[in-house]
Amino acid sequence: MNFRVARRFALTTTAAALVLGLASCGKEDSSTAASGMPVVSATPHANVPPPAGKSWVEVVEVTPDGGYRVGNPDAPVRLLEYGSLSCPHCAKLAQDSFKKLFGEYITSGRLSFEFRSFAIHPQDVPLTVLVQCGSPDGFVNRVEQVYANFDELGQATQRGAQAAEQALTLPENQRFVAMAQALGLTEFFAQRGISVDQGKACLADFTKATQVAKNAEAYGAKGISSTPTLFINDVQTDKTEWNSLDAALMAAGLR
Template sequence: MTPLRTSAFAWFAAPLVLALAACGSEDGTVDGEVPEGEAVAAVDAPEGTSWTEQLTVTAEDGYKIGNPDAPITLIEYASLTCPACASFASSGLEKLKADYIETGQVSFELRNQIHGPHDLALATLVRCGADESFHPLSDQVWLNLQEVLSPLQTNGAAAQQAMALPEDQRLVQIAEVLGFLDFFAARGLSKDQARQCLADQESYSAIAERSRVQSDELGVTGTPTFFINGRKTDAGNWAQLEPLLQRAGAR
């Protein structure tokens, strides 16, 4: 699990750090407090559609896919710079979709926890296009995380200097020097559109503030953190999470 290092705004004055260096262990024990539920029946998606195509943006600014009335709800708090989150995306996400979301038994909501200004830039960019692009773009960041984060080693000082710029220029410059604009442009988000989103100080500040408030309220101290039917678990990877979904009734 990657720990939340600072509050949502304090890190504007803190040095940029490589998230990989702060990544913790995925060997935590699984919380036994998820109650055992009766097996829930599969529910067909509307004709001609699949549940993984159904997207709802929640009041908490989470992006939920699946049956909106699924009896089992799964929420993940994740950082886009978190290697453990990337590991979950690469090792468990497809099985989660195929075996649990497509059946209509489980809905999956992804919420961002922000770990630094470069993380906030990424969280802003995955929201910059259509709502439906949020999950695919997030997955692209995680599946290419080494490529995404490697410029921090060579251009970290330049990104840090961007923090002295006016607020509507900070994230734009960070994304420029760290190669984020090129990365997202290769995936369909134009640089002009990306710059416009990154310059929207009101919007990106709201992302950071939601991260801070929700983390405080729900006790989310690092990523990934998973909630099943509103209960926080200690699962840090797919091998730990799947038995909890089955215990809740997805079997």
């Protein structure tokens, strides 16, 4: 199994065999992406003051669909991303967008950003469990670190692919601990605020991995078929590269 391009992966639980690989990772292709009418605002939206003693980037909420939303929950512009933590196109979008999204748009109170981790490759399961391990307000920073160090993690995945595949035969409470260790993930996150013991405890809780798989199944059932898939104010956009997405956000009122 090639852990970088694997298309199907059975995560067996006591309840069901949930299949990952419901979506593909791909760059912008306006000829095939489904989208609605572009979101357009005739006038720019005004800045919204944050709660006392906070900035909007410190306001984080776990959403019912398994996402993490950052920013003003009543922002006039809402950006939603279904992204795979092992998708190079998602990584490129994050690398290009995070500075402006978090340094300008979200801090203004005019934009909220929700990220839903869509597990489409085997390594997405321990990656998602680990970015969710710890306080919710650090979630997006951990996602950003995965994407900022994407090449390094990809090389570790290639080196540890065989051992990671063997880990899938272990008992449930050992399976993703061993996979994460084989891929260098526990040490990676230990350098970013999730201690080795804390990471292992999260990975040993098989209900967390099961929920990641259930979320992936639910996203696929909604028709999400590629990552990144993005919505602006509940309208899907085919603008999945930052320059065109930024233009769409500005048209929606962030200019």
